[in-house]
Amino acid sequence: MQEELKVNRRKWSRETVCIPVQYFIKGESTRYKEGTIVNISRSGVGVLFPLNEPLTIGAQVFLELFVPKTLEQLSLKGEVKTRHKRGDSLIGGIHFISLLPEELFIKLS
DSSP states (O other), X not given: OOOOOOOOOOSSOOEEEEEEEEXXXXXXXXXXXEEEEEEEOSSEEEEEEXXXXXXXXXXXXXXXXXXXXXXXXXXXXXXXXXXXXXXXXXXXXXXXXXXXXXXXXXXXX
16 A cells, blocks of 8 residues: 655745734725734745635735844735635735745745
8 A cells, every 4th residue: 555645846945934914905905904924935925814804816915024133124015826714814825926035035934
């Protein structure tokens, strides 16, 4: 009997983090709101949103955050690719418009 192997098919490695973020959903938000980045890769992030957030696949999201242990502010733009419920929150998978540079990914992970 052959044991099934789990293969990570992601192109970019993903790191678990806990980074406060402010987000704005184009066409839904009227102001920036608070969320938390829970994982990050060079191509995107997983963001913890309130359960009642109108998060739709394909929506454009603007993220504002401070790079941990620095005063550097970062603005990112992406698109919602996935969403699923986690407890009393939503996790949204946001795919960046362009890749994070490797050195910035290292600072954030």
